[in-house]
Amino acid sequence: MHFTATEGIEVVGRLTAESRYQGGPGVIHGGILTTAFDETQGMACMLLGTAVVTGHLQIDFARPIPLGSVLEFRARIDGMIRRKVYTSSEVRIVEGAAASDEIVATSRGLFLKIKPEHFTPMQEFVDGQPTGLPTFGDSTL
Numbered sequence: 001m002h003f004t005a006t007e008g009i010e011v012v013g014r015l016t017a018e019s020r021y022q023g024g025p026g027v028i029h030g031g032i033l034t035t036a037f038d039e040t041q042g043m044a045c046m047l048l049g050t051a052v053v054t055g056h057l058q059i060d061f062a063r064p065i066p067l068g069s070v071l072e073f074r075a076r077i078d079g080m081i082r083r084k085v086y087t088s089s090e091v092r093i094v095e096g097a098a099a100s101d102e103i104v105a106t107s108r109g110l111f112l113k114i115k116p117e118h119f120t121p122m123q124e125f126v127d128g129q130p131t132g133l134p135t136f137g138d139s140t141l
């Protein structure tokens with residue numbers, strides 16, 4: 001996914017529901033949608049200039065999303081208390097047969113600010129090369 005910062009602490013990202021993302025027949029898998037929300041809300045947190053990890057994420061799947069749809073995610077920071085960053089996000093189908101202004105799924109997530117050394121104990125278990133800290137704009141999904 002590629003992300004763009006908009007006004008305030010908000011980001012927008014797009015994802016095409018490709019065939020390999022199928023869950024039920026003809027529709028996107030809920031886990032893929034959940035991952036995309038995680039990525040989008042994590043990217044919103046990056047606007048704070050600090051690393052975070054997801055502590056809690058809850059998704060409401062409001063409508064089935066047909067494969068082939070282009071999805072637009074919007075995420076923002078709702079508030080911060082100590083290391084806790086509260087975020088929310090919603091997604092619409094912006095291209096494809098089911099495109100409309102209707103929100104098809106929503107998400108709320110709690111992210112925790114961490115220090116980079118959070119990942120140090122895990123590095124020796126990585127299968128392959130760790131990719132390092134991400135920069136704002138692109139994620140691996």
Ligand SMILES: CCCCCCCCCCCCCCCC(=O)SCCNC(=O)CCNC(=O)[C@H](O)C(C)(C)COP(=O)(O)OP(=O)(O)OC[C@H]1O[C@@H](n2cnc3c(N)ncnc32)[C@H](O)[C@@H]1OP(=O)(O)O
Pocket residue numbers: 038039040041042043046050051052053054055056081082083084110112114115116119133134139
């Ligand atoms: C270095 C760069 C990294 C990446 C930079 C961003 C990159 C962006 C790019 C794209 C975006 C990617 C986005 C994907 C991001 C993942 O997918 S990360 C992978 C999935 N998440 C994890 O692996 C996290 C695993 N869990 C943990 O490591 C630890 O549980 C945590 C989350 C760090 C918290 O542990 P801790 O630091 O010991 O925190 P702790 O002191 O217990 O609690 C602090 C506060 O948080 C609250 N809290 C903690 N956990 C929870 C919870 N689950 N529910 C509710 N409250 C909680 C506590 O109650 C406490 O509250 P207060 O007392 O302050 O009121």
